[in-house]
Amino acid sequence: MSEAKVIQCPCGYTLHGDGDDEVVAAAQEHARSIHDQELSSDQALSMARPA
Secondary structure (H helix, E strand, O other): OOOOEEEEOOOOOEEEEOOHHHHHHHHHHHHHHHHOOOOOHHHHHHHOEEO
8 A cells, every 4th residue: 555645836735646656646747737847756756745
């Protein structure tokens, strides 16, 4: 079972995922659609914390 993760975007939005893959995908989609930026998996994981 994977551990739930959360990322707090600097814009104030909170992203949730059931494990690394889900929270990274959510962060990358948020970065693209809201901030018009690309976010690497490593960048996203560096911001991820246990939920």
